[in-house]
Structures are given as structure tokens and as C-alpha cells.
Amino acid sequence: MNLFSLFERFTNPLPEQAAGTPPDNLVAFARQTIRGFEKPLLALGALTIFLAILEVTLFNFLGDLVDWLGTRSRDTFLQDEGGTLIGISLLVLVALPIAVLLHSMLFHQTLFINHGISVTWSLHRSLLEQSWSFFQNEFAGRLATRVAQTSEAIRESVLKLMDVLLYVCVYLTGMAALVFSADWRLSLPLLGWFVLYTLLLKRQLPELSRRAKDQAEAHSGLMGHLVDSYTNFTTLRLFSDSARETKDTRAVMQRFLDAVYPLMRHITRLNVGLWWLNALLIFSTGALSIYLWMNESIGTGAIAIAVALTLRIKSMSQFIMWEVSNLARNLGTVQDGIRAMSRPLEILDDSNAQALELNAGQIEIEQLRFAYPEQPPLFDGLDLQIRAGEKVGIIGRSGAGKSTLIHLLLRLHDPESGCIRIDEQRIDQVTQASLRRNIGVVTQDTSLLHRSIRDNLLYGRPDADESKMREAARMTRIDEFIESLPDGYDTLVGERGVKLSGGQRQRIAIARVLIKDAPILILDEATSALDSEVETDIQRNLDQLMQGKTVVAIAHRLSTIAAMDRLIVMDAGRIIEQGTHQQLLEQGGLYAKLWSHQSGGFLPD
Template identity: 55%
Template sequence: MFRWFENRLDPFPEAEPAQPPKGFFAFCYHFTKGSEKYLIMVAILMALVAITEVWLFGFLGSIVDWLSEQDRANFLANEWIKLTAMSAVVLIGLPTLVWFQSLLMHQTLLGNYPMRIRWLVHRYLLKQSMSYYQDEFPGRVATKLMQTALSVRQVVVSFIEVVNYIGVYFLAMFVLIATADWRLILPLAGWIVIYALLLYVFVPRLGKISQEQADARSIMTGRIVDSYTNIQTVKLFSHGARETSFARDGMDDFLLTVHKQMRLVTLLYGLLYVINCLLLFASAALAIGLWLNEAVSLGAVAVVVGLVLRLFGMSQMVMWQLTQLFEAIGTVQDGIGSIAVSRTVEDKPDALPLQVSKGGIEFDDVNFHYGKASGVMDGLKLNIKPGEKVGIVGRSGAGKSTLVNLLLRFYDVQSGRILIDGQNIADVQQDTLRAHIGMVTQDTSLLHRSVRDNIMYGRPDASEDELLYAARRAHADEFIADLSDHKGRTGYDAHVGERGVKLSGGQRQRIAIARVMLKDAPILILDEATSALDSEVETAIQENLYNLMEGKTVIAIAHRLSTIAAMDRLVIMDQGRVIEQGTHEQLITQDGLYAKLWRRQSGGFLAEDVS
């Protein structure tokens, strides 16, 4: 039974997630699509339960009147039909309604509904542009995702409970009391006016503080995660105390919002209890007075007092629900700012898969400026022939990394075109573009998974033999066999830690090289690919890298010029433009910037200052 209800709502819809709208109600509705019918069913069941519960209080009044007016000997004979019907409602009808409502709420909605939101938001954020992640803490993004999913659920469910259940309950209560005597509703009407005034004064303030609290919580979490992510740097500079202070500042800011919230909550609950006691006193006194004047029956007094006592608990529940509702509203509004962000790099609606037959690359009058006033790329023109091995040389800031980022389409050019085999990369699907490019970077980051998972990331459908062959070619098998983790996993099953922290820089680099070797893409980018390796290992891997380059178009960036001097062509960049190109020998003969860089190398690395 439980599983049947749990399977009613798919937590992982396959539809491609679209950008969420930035309006609050539109945002909540966007993530409610697919769940509407179950929410409507829950709302209807809640309304039926509320009406039934109020009706029970009315029936309680009838029982009191019967007991006070009828003879014990004839009571059951006179009222057995009504008592039997009420027994059926109490023993069968109401429990059935509550069970069904509970199954829909707890099995169908409360787990699956926020998971749908997490799933859709995560998939949307995975395709966010690189610039998005350069402006955000990873921990902050993850916190926003988790908080917002739960808060959207809280907003929708609380809204149904408060507006539907409470609204129906209050309306039914008014009608029931008014049927006894209209004067009995006067204390309740006065109470509702004061209660609404309390909500008007306190709830928006609580909502505002809750929004501040949500932001402070995400900042606090982001600071803590940042310390853990960069724990090696923290320990290297002996800044444990500094990180503690940094985290405490975030915790203090968060605690300030908590204290402000709790002060309002204390005032609110204190005042609420005062008006509840006044309502109980006024309702009971008025009902007894009307009974003494024979205006109402004894049963009516019992109904009024019973409903007011029920209202004691309900009013606090409503206030709590509204407080949580506005807290959730604040969290959702805060999350919208991080989630409902348009992608700066989007596939066109009619984008086709990239088809690479040869691997020729052309930068055609490319201009790009990262949003700055002056250009980083200024009319770049570069043609790389299919299968050509090109080394990119230039001082820091010359535009080498930008060239690679634009080729991978992490950013879109301001003007001009980048072509691969004559296809404008702005017109093709991003995933297929990057699937045809293999890249080894200087700053190698591994996934917090097994060695096998990290290497197979290059080609998940590769066989075990292909995996082992790639590891051997990268000379990674030499150390993988000796690896183990804290759970006793060894070799290729050992986990490498976050960002590969459990491995040395050279070991991480060799796994990264194995990953790219396994991918075997027709275009290869090497960005200081062997910089983290010692000379002996570099020499051994270099031969395999040359084998890997066979038949591929290669772009290699290196500060150590000796590693790329044997390329087919060297391209020297400065201020986003190509200023020299040719073979190593040709460029030395020209005695231009490259020749100066070659002469000024210190220990084989490119000097930054050649002025």
C-alpha cells in the first residue's frame, strides 16, 4: 500500500528543465507542475476532515441536549439511528478520510515533491554557464538548492493547510455557533479581528527576518564548506584560527537573525495566549448568560466552550503555520536569486550535433572582453589545419586560456566566429562540442569517487581492458595498485578524496591524462599537461602523449617552452592577438618576442617580465 502511494508521483521527471521564472508565485507553480492533482486531492480531503470535525462538535451539543431532556430508559430506543450513524462516521468515515489524506501527503507528496524540485534545479544548474560558478560558492549553491526545494514544498502545503483547512474550519464554526444564537459569534468575531491584526503586524516582519536568515545561513554554510574544501591551504598557512574566526563571523550574523526572530515569536505567542483566554472567558460567560435566560440550550453552551477550547490549539497551529509559511517564502525569494538565473551560454533551439571528420579549427576575427571595457581578444585570426599540432605561447594575460575557453564555448564571443570543420560552434550542441575535445589541465581536479570512476569519466562505456590500457599508457598503473581508502577499498576501487586530495599532484595528473587517453577525442588541448610530473615520469609519459596526438588536432599551452618546441607550429599571442607564428627554428631566426622568451627562460619556464 505504501509503495503504491509512493509511486504515484515521479520524483525524477525526464523532461528537460527550463529556466525557472523569477516571480514568486510563478516560481512555485513552475515546480508544482505534475503534482497539482495530488495537492488538490489533499486539499479536498482536508476540507472534508475540517467539516466533519466541526460537525462532531455540533453532534456533541445534541447529545448533551438529549441527555438533559430525555428519559434514560427510552434514550437508546429514540436515538439509536443517529447514534449508529455517528458511530459509523467516528469509527469508519473520519479515520478513512484521515488515512487517505495522510497517505497522499506523507507517501506521495512530502518526499517526492521536494525531490522533483531538487532534481529539476540540479539538472538546470549543471548546465549553467561557467561564469555562474565563478561568482558563487559551491557550498552556497548546494545550500540554496536544498533549502529552496523544502521551502517551496512548505509554501504550497502550508498554504493549503492554512487557507483551506483553517478557512473551512472557521466558516463551519461560525455557521454552527450562529445556528444556536447569533449573539454567540460576537466574542469570536472580536477575536478574529484582533488575531488578524496580530498577523498583519507580526507575520510580514517574521517573513523579512526569515529571508535575512536564509541568506545568512547560506553564507555561513558557504564559509564552512570553503574552509573544508581548501583545508590543505588552511593548514599550509597555519590559518586554522583565522578560518575559525571567519566562520564565527558568519555564525554571529546568522545568530543575530535568529535572536530577532525569536523575540518576535515570544511577543506573538504571549499576546496570542492573552486573546485566547479572553475569548474563552467571554464566550463561556455569554453562553451561560444566554442559557440562564433560556435563550440557548445546554448543548449550545457545550458546543461553544468546546469549539473555543479547540481554537486554543488551532490558533497557535495557524500562527506557527503562517510563521513557517513566511519563513519559507523568504527562503524561496532568496533562492530565486540564485536559481532563476538565465544561462549566458545557451544552445539554439535548432542546434545540431557537431560532426568532426577532420578536426580543422578556425578563429575568424574573434572579439571577446569578459564584460570589460577593453577586449581580451581583439580581432583574433587563427587557422589550425586538421591534424596540426600547435603550441600557444604568450605571457600571462596574453589570451591563451581565453582562447581555450572560447573554443570549449564556456563563453560566447562578442563578435566573429569559431569554426570546427566549417561548423560555427555557436550553432551546435554544447555537449557534442565538448565530447569531441579532450583536455588535460594544469590544475587537475578529480571527482570524490573511485579511481575507476575518474578514468572512466572519459568514456563511461569503455571496457575494463581499455581502462587498464589507458592507465598503463599514462603510467598511472604504477601507483594505483598500492592505493587504499578508509573503507578498505583498494586499487581502482579506492576513492581519491574531494578534488583528488588523497593523491599527489603528479598522481592526479596521470589519472587525468589516462582519462583523456581513454576519451580519445579528435581534438586535444594540453594546458601545462605535464607540469605536475617529475622529469622521469614526464619523459615516460611524453612518448605516450605524442602517440595520443597522432591523427588529432592539438593545441598545447606551456610555460616551459621546451615541451612544445617540437610542435608543427608555434603561435605567439600578446594582448589577445597573434603577433608571431612559425616553427621553433623560424621564430628563433626572426628574433622577435618568442626568441626573447626563449633566451629569458629560467629553469626551462617562461619568465613573466620580458620588458
Template identity: 50%
Template sequence: MFRWFEERLEPFPPAEPAEPPRTLVAFCFHYTQGAWRWIAIMAVCTALIAVLEVSMFAFMGNIVDWLSSHSRETFLADEGLKLALIAGVVLIVMPGVVLLDSLIIHQTLLGNYPMRIRWMVHRYLIRQSMTFFQDEFAGRVSTKLMQTSLAVRETVMKLLDVLNYVIVYFTGTLIIAAAADLRLMLPFVIWLLVYIGLLRYFIPKIRLVSERQADARSTMTGRIVDSYTNIATVKLFSHSKREESYAREGLENFLTTVHRQMRLVTSFHFSLYAMNCLLLFSVGGIAIWLWLGSAISVGAVAVGIGLVLRLNGMSQWIMWEMSALFENIGTVEDGITSISLPRLVPDAPNAPELKVTAGAIRFDSIGFHYGKGAGIIDRLSLDIRPGEKIGLVGRSGAGKSTLVNLLLRFYDLESGRILIDGQDISKVSQDSLRAHIGMVTQDTSLLHRSVRDNVLYGRPDASEEMMLRAVTNAQADRFIEELSDAKGRRGFDAHVGERGVKLSGGQRQRIAIARVMLKDAPILIMDEATSALDSEVEAAIQDNLYRLMQGKTVIAIAHRLSTIAALDRLIVMDKGQIVESGSHEQLIAAKGIYASLWARQSGGFLGVDDQEAAE
């Protein structure tokens, strides 16, 4: 039974995620699609439970009147059938409806509903632009994802569960009181109006504080995660105290919002309790006065006071539920600011997959300025022939890495176009584009998974034999055999830590090279690919890298010019422009910028600028 209800709502919908709306209602509606049927059934069950519960008070009043007006000898004969019907409702109908309501809430919705939201939000965010992740804490983004998914669930379910129950219950209460005497209903109406006034005053204030609290919570988490992520830097510079102060500032900002929220809650709680006491006094006094005047029966007095006592407890519950509702609304609205953002680098509608037949690359008068309007790259053109191997040379800031990032379409061009085998990369899907490009970067980051998972990331369907061959060619087999982690996993099963922190820079680099060797893409980019390797390992791996380059179009960036001097063509960049082009020998003979850089090298490393070199 449990499993059947658990399988009614798909937690991982396969539909491609779309940009979510930026308004509260539309945002919640967007992430509730597919779950409405079960939420509607829950709402019907909740309303039915409220009707049955409030009906019990009417039955209680009837029973009191029957007991006072019948003799013991004839009571069961006169009222037995009615009592049997009440018993059937109490023993069968009410438990059955509550069971169905509980199964839908706990088995179908509470787990699957927020998981759907997490899945859809994650799939949308994972395809966000590089700029999005560069502008946000990773911990802050993940916290908002988790907070918002739960907050959407609570917002929708409380609106349709709690408010539905309250409206039906209060309506039933007024009807029962009015059935006894309209004057008995009057205190309930006044109480309801004052209660609504309290909600209208306090809840928006709680909502505003909750929105600020959600933002402060995600910032607090982001700061702490940032310290943990960069723990090596923290320890290297002995800045534990500084990080404590940085984290404390975030914690204090969060605590300030908590104090503001709790002041409002205390004020609300006291006002509500005082109002409930006045309601009990008023209903009790009016009921006794009406009974003394023979206007109502003893049963009506019992029902009126019973309803007040029930409302006393219910109003406390409603207060917390409404506070939680608007706290969750604040959390959703805060999450919308981070989640409902357009993708800065979207795929074109129905974008086809890139087909690489030769590997020709053309930069056609491209311009890109990181939105600054000038600088970086302007009207740059470059043709790379199929299978050609070029090296990009230039000082830091010359535009080499930007050129590579544009080829990978981490950013969209501001002018011009980039073609691969005649196909504009802005018109094809990004996944297919990057699937045809292998890249080894200077800053190698590994996933906090096993060595095997990291190597197979280049080609998940590769065989064990293919993986082992790539690892051997990358000179990584020996140190992998000796790896172990805190849980006793060894070799390829050992986990490498966050960003590969448990490995040395050279070990991370060799795993990254093995990963690209396994991927075997037709276009290869190497950005300081051997920078973290010592000379012996670099020499051992160099032949394998040259073999990897065979038949591929290669773009290599290196400050150590000796590693790229043998490539087919060298492109010298300066301030986003191509200033020289040719083979190593041609550029040396030209006695230009490249020749000057080569002459100034110490150990094959590119100097920063002329003034520093002269010093």
C-alpha cells in the same frame, strides 16, 4: 499499499529544465507542475477532515441535549439510529479520510515532491555558465538548492493544507455558533478579525527576517565549506585562527537574524494567548447569560465553550504554521535570486550536435573582453588545419587560456565566430562540442569518487581492457595498485578524496591524462599537461602523449617551451594578439619575441617579463 502511493509521483521528471520564473507564485507553480493532481486530492481530504471534526462539536451538543431531555428507558429507542450514524462517521469515515490524506501527504508528496524540485533545479544549475560558479560559493549554491526545494514544498502544501483546513474549520465554527444564537457568534467574529490583524502585522515582519536569515544561513554554510575545501591552504599558511574569525562572522550574522525572529515570535505568542483568554471569558459569559434567559440549551453552552478550547489550541498551531509558511516564503524568495538566473551561455533553440569529420578549427576575427569593453582579445584570427598540432606561447595574461575557454564555449564571444569543420560552435549543442574535445589542464581536479569512476569519466561505456590500457599508457598503473582509502577500498576502487586531495599532483595529472586518453576525442587541448610531473615520469609518458596526438588537432599551452618545440606550428601571443607564428626553427631564426623567450629560459621554463629576466 505504501509502494503504490510512493510511485504515484515521478521524483525525476525527464523533461528538459527551463529557466524558472522570478516571482514567488510563478516560481512555486513552475516547480509544482506534475504534482497538482495529488495536491488537489490532499486539499479535498483536508477540507473534509475539517468539516467532520467541527461537526463532532455539533453532535456533542446534540448528545448533551438528548441526555437532558430523554429518560434512560427510552433514550436508545428514540436516538439510537442517530447515535449509530455518528458512530459510523467516527469509526469508519473519519479514519478512512485521514488514512487517505496521510498516504498522499507522507507517501506521495513529502518525499517525491521536493526531490522533483531538487532534480529540476540541479539539472538547470549544472548547465549554468562558468561565470555563475566562479561568482558563488559551491556550498552556498548547494545549500540554496536544498533549502529552496523544501521551502517550495512547505509553502505550497501549507497554503493548500493548513489554510484550507483553517478556513473550513472557522466557517463551520461560525455556523454552529450562529445556529445556537447570533449573539454567541459575535465573540468568534471579533476574535477572528483581531487574529487576522495580528497575522497581518507580525507575519510580514517574520517573512522579511526569514528571507535575510536564509541568505545568512547559506552564506554561513558557504564560508565553512570554503574553509574545508581549501584546508591545505589554511594549514599551509597557519590561518586556523583567521578562518575561525571568518566563520564566526558568518555565524554571528546568522544568529542576529535568529534573535530578531524569536523576538517577533515571542510578541506574537503572548498577544495570541491573551486574545484566546479573552475569547474564552467572552463566550463563556455570553453562553451562561443566554442560558439564564432560556435563549439557548445546555448543549449549546457546551458546544460554545468546547469550540473555544479547541480554537485555543488550534490558534497556537496556526501561529507556528503561519510563521513557518512565511519563513519558507522568505527562503523561496532568497533562493529565487540564485536559481532564477538566465544561462549566460545558452544553447541555441533546437541546436544540432557538432559533427567533427576532420578537426579544422578557425578563429574568425574574434573579440572577447570579459564584459570590460576592451583588452584581452580583439579581432584575433587563426586557422588550424585538420590534424595540425600547434603550441600557444606567451606570458601569463597573454590570452592563451582565454582562447581555449572560448573554444570550449565556457564564455560566448562578443564579436566574430569560431568554426569547427565549418560549423559555428555557438549554433551547436555545448555537450556535443565538448564531447569532441579532450583536455588536460594544469590544475587537475578529480571527483570525490573511485579511481575507476574518474578514469571512466572520459568514456563511461569503455571496457575494462580499454581503461587499463589508458592507465598503463599514462604511467598510472603502478601507483593505482598501491592505493587504499579509509574504508578499506583498494586499487581502482579506492576513493581519491575531494578534488583528488589524497593523491599527489603528479598522480592526479596522470589519472587526468588517462581519462583524456580513454576519451580519445578528435580535438586535444593540453594546458600545461605535464607541469605536475617529474622529469622521469614526463619522459616516460611523453611518447604516449605523442601517440595520443596522432590524427588529432592539438592545441598545447606550455611555459616550458621544450615540451612544445617539436609541434607543427607555434603561435606567440601577447596582450590578446598573435604576434608571431611558425615552427621552432623559423621563430628562432626570426630573432623575435619567441627567440628572446627561448634564450631566457632556465630549465625550459618561460620567464615572466624582460625586467625580471634581466635581474
């Protein structure tokens, strides 16, 4: 293992243990992000202090050297100051390079990349624990931008505080003490500069931080809008002309500019104010040095130290201002990010949750009450029992509660009251992972991961062998298409599967559930994107798949679920009819009316 690898492995940027929801407090969030990085950060701080003290020591040596060259004899100079010269040489040629090497290794190899990735990893894992409704109310692009921005901003803030600003504080304190020890009068201009500089930052930084938060929020909104446009490119082309989309994008970009311009104004004020302070410092230090020298009350060495410090501060102050400004902007970005991502988790595992032990697959729903925010209850005392191995079809007009019932069964929402049991186990008292592991789902809105076809097929069961994967592809009549592709099963499907047709995506989704082979099967318009010939063929394979499983199927095309063991008709969150297809037709109720009114096999609104 080389030296670079050694330093890269000092920290673990991808810990197994999840950090949980990020705190909504800036200090608490920063403390959470440095967990596991404390020792390297302390070592970096110690090296930073050492380098600052070393540079102050060299400045002190510069003042002594100026005095020596004016007062010491050339004949005895090496004899008198040889020990000091050797010590300074060792500092410059040995201690300084080693310190710089260790500092650079800690900064770049141990902390810079690892800390940023660690924060990204932590935020990503916490977002994946968020509820379904959380992602319904957010742009995917804005979330991704906030994760990236927040990770970079907190990394920059932590490292700058432990490196740059710590160095500056120690350096300036040491130099001020050095000048004061040389001649206290020369420290007066520096003291005045420091007071004015502090007042300037104190006045500008709070407003700068506020403006930075506005800018970060506007930037996230801009990126979310752009990603949304690219993701829905086809929709934009079909439903909007270019002038309309250009107008909407211009409005979003204008909001971003309206947030950025005030931020830049404050930065300009800081920049101009700092130049005036630096000019005043240079003038006052030079004038005071000349005055004291003319009155023979100061040596050239003290003047050399004071002038060198003044020039050094002049070059550093601009850098300090930018670093402080960047720190304010970064803190604003972090606050914007944690405000958006620190929302409490809505769906949590019970502290004593156990894995679901599925024996038969019986589903019981008792006195279920559920309402969406700011809406009247959709379910109010719903009862439903599905026997183990029973095939149930759910029918109803749009808004009847069919999909919501499925979401509650998958625990994407929690009910206000009542409960759902599977094999006499409440689903809110088992782990979410074990619940969904035992349920296979095919929805009408099929979305594939932007990975290979193989990865998508095996996503529900990564340990399935090649033969099982190919058999599932054959059963869904997608195998010939896949094998015709240049890369076969290793072909990338594009974002959300955009490279494939709707029917091809649907067949891959059905094959994925075939491979998963879960004991409970949910079909939400599973064959809606397929043509009649392919649907008939796949339906036979689905019938085979459903053998021995508990099945809940939703379909607007009643012919696809007419052969189910039981059909349940819902309206406005209530079960109004249930029975076999023939029984419901004989009852002459809503199902019979919907059946008779179907045109092309679809329900009317």
C-alpha cells in the same frame, strides 16, 4: 506491489524533461514546482476538507448529545436516536480511518518526499546549465545550501497551504457557522477574536517575511563560508593561523546572528499577542455563556459547543501562528533562493542547433572580439586557422589570452563578435554537448569527482571496456599505484581528489582523456604536476595519442611543446609570432627571448 509502493509511484520525482531556469517570480516558481503533482495535491485538499467537515460534524453531535442526555428518556433513547448513533459510529469507525489512511499516504508517500526531491532535481539540473562564470562568482557550499533550503521551503509551503491551512480555514468556518446556528450571540467573541487575530498577522507577517529573507541569505553565506573553509583546509593551515580564521568565521556568524535576532523578536511578539487574544476569547465566551444561561436564554448544548470550540481554538491558534510564521519564513527562503538561481542562462544552444559533425578537425577563428565584464577587450579582431591534424602550441606570458582562447573554443564564454568554426560549422550553431563530446581536455588544475577511480577514468566514455581503462592507466604509469590500493579501481578519491597527490590526479586526468579518445585535444599545462621522469614517459604516450588529432597545447615549460608543428606566440590578446621552434629562434623575437631567459624550463613573468 504493496500499498506504500502504489502511492509512492503516483508521481515521478525525477522526470526526464528539464524544467529550465526557475522563474524569478514566487507564484510562477511555485506553479512550476507542482507540475506533475496537481492531481495528488487536489486529492489531498479534498481529503483535508472532508476531515475538517467530519470533525465539525462530531462537534455538532457533541452539542446534540449534551441536549439529549438532559431531555430524552432512557427507555426510548436508542429507539429515537439509534439511526443517528449508527451513522456517527460508521463515520468514526469506518469513514474517518479510511480518510486518515488515504490522507497520510498521499501526504507522506506521494508528496512529502517526491515533491522535495523533484524540486531539488529541477534546481540541480538548471544550475548545471549555468555558465562557467556563474560558478566562478558563487560559493559551491552556498549554492548547495540554497538548493536544499529552497527545495524544503517550497515543499513545506505548498503542502502546508494544501493541508494545514486549508484544514484550519474549513474547520474554523464550519465551527463558526455551527456556533452561529446554535446561538448567534455566542459567535460574537469568536468574531472579535478573528478580527484581532487577522490584524495581528497582517501587521507582523510582512516584516516577518522580510526578516526571513535576510536570515536565509545570511544562513547561505554562513554555510558557504564553512564549506569553503573545509574544502581549502590545506590552504588555511599553510597560509593562515587559527586566530585569523576564527576571527573571519566569527564575523560571518555574527552577521547570521544579526539577521536572526530580529526574526525571533517578531516571532515573540506574535506569540505574546496571540496568548492575550486567546485569554480574551476564553474569558468573553465563558462570561457570555454564564450570562445567557442565567437568563435562561440558551441551552447547555449550545454552551458545550461554544466552550469546546473556544478550547479547541486556544490549542490550535498557537499551532496556526507557528504554521503561518513558518510559511512566511519559507516564502522568504524561497524568494532568496530563486533570486540567486533564476539568473538567465548566458550560454544557450541555438533553437536550430544540430550535433557537430566532425570530419577532420579544422579550427578557424575569424575576427574574434571578446572582453571580460568591466575590462577592455582582450581580443579585438583575432584571426587564427589550425589545420586538421595540426599540432599547435600556444605560448605567452600570464594574461596574454591563452586560457581565454581555450575557453572560447570550448564555448565556456561567447564572444562579442566574430566566430569560431570547426570543420566549417560555427560552434554557436551546434549543441554544446556535441561540441565538448568531440574535444578532450587536460588542464593544469585537475579536479576529480568524489567517486571511485574507475568512475573518474570512465567519465568521458562510460561505455569503454575494462581492458581499455587498464591500458590507459598503464600508459600514464598510474596502474601500479591503483592496484596497490585496498579497493583498487573502486577506491574513492575524496573531494576534488584530495586523497591523491597532484601528480596522481594529473595522470588520472590524462588517462581519462586517453579513454575518451576525442578527435580534438586540448592540453593546458597537461604535465605541469609531473616529475621529469614520469613526464618524459607520459609525453611519449601523448605523442602517440596525438597522432591523427588536432591538438592545441598551452605550456609555460617551452621544452614540452617545442616539437609541435607550429608555435603561436601571444601577447596582450594578439598573435605576434608564429612558426616552428627553429623558425622562431631564428627570428630573434619574443619567443627567442623567452627561450633564452628560461630557468628550469619555465617562462618568466
